[in-house]
Amino acid sequence: MTVQTEIKPFSAWVKSVQSDIEAALGVLLPPATSTPHHLHAAMRYAALDGGKRVRPLLVYAAGDVFDAPEVLLARAGAAVEMIHVYSLVHDDMPCMDDDDLRRGKPTVHVKYDDATALLVGDALQTQAFAVLAAPFGGIDQRDQVVVRQLEMVRVLAQASGSLGMCGGQAIDLASVGLALTQAQLEQMHRLKTGALLRAAVFLGALSGKLPTPDEEKALDQYAAAIGLAFQVVDDILDVTADSATLGKTAGKDAADNKPTYVSILGMAQSVALAETLRLNAHAALTPFGERAGRLRAMADLIVQRKT
Secondary structure (H helix, E strand, O other): OEHHHOOOOHHHHHHHHHHHHHHHHHHHOOOOOOOOHHHHHHHHHHHOOOOOOHHHHHHHHHHHHOOOEHHHHHHHHHHHHHHHHHHHHHHOOOOOOOOOEEOOEEOHHHHOOHHHHHHHHHHHHHHHHHHHHOOOOOOOOHHHHHHHHHHHHHHHHHHHOOOOHHHHHHHHHHOOOOOOOHHHHHHHHHHHHHHHHHHHHHHHHHOOOOOOHHHHHHHHHHHHHHHHHHHHHHHHHHHHOOHHHHOOOOOHHHHOOOOOHHHHHOHHHHHHHHHHHHHHHHHHOHHHHHHHHHHHHHHHHHHHOOO
16 A cells, blocks of 8 residues: 555644654664663654654655655655654754753753763664665565665765765854854755755655656755755744743754854744745645645645744
8 A cells, every 4th residue: 555545634644654653663773672771762762752753754745746655655754763863862962052852851861871872873873774774575676676775775874974964063063153144054954954854855755766857856946945944944933932832942042152044034034935935845846746745735834833
């Protein structure tokens, strides 16, 4: 059965995917009963029971366009979520952003300790690639699946490394207290935030088939728009929402003297930019027609979210 056969209201679909990913993570993460118990318990603490699962939702939404089997989408969604969670664990550490709250509960270094938090991030990163590289059972056309798996590993690795998320975080740390231009801020966030969101979109597509060059271009344009929109909205919420609503410390960017869209553009222009990016994301999906309904709804969710 493919995701495309699931005809559900968007809110019901979101809850269904979130439930599927929670179950997949529960199976694909090492059990807390296996050695080393402490590390495995901390990995599960970080990854389970929390978060909006935006990246796995994008995996499933893109998979909907390309008729991807659910068994592949669950693997890909779990893998990209492991990379995301590892980045959050490291980002919250004292040597980075030094935060005490994530997803409404104590951060991993607070719940456990700094060394465990470092190892949790390392282990989640490698576990993500182990999940993607493992043989898929019960899937026809094995050779095509293997080719797509290799491309999925490449896409996720590039999005996670120095030319993606880690590179963006390095620029972020080096930019504290500096007056960045809007172009410089966009470059940072295309790497820090946008690269993994793009990877999620392409992992979903590759779970179904290899996209054509025209399809790749459309997906790239969509991912670029939602990647920037996600960060613009994050910057807005850091000013307008409280910690209880966000599940993380509100107002921390301003307190840490970090450049944001709000600090550069102001609130009104930031809100307008987010809406423009939402419309750009919709426009990019025109070649896919009605098949891209979930991806359009995800762009709306990213821009209109309150947490």
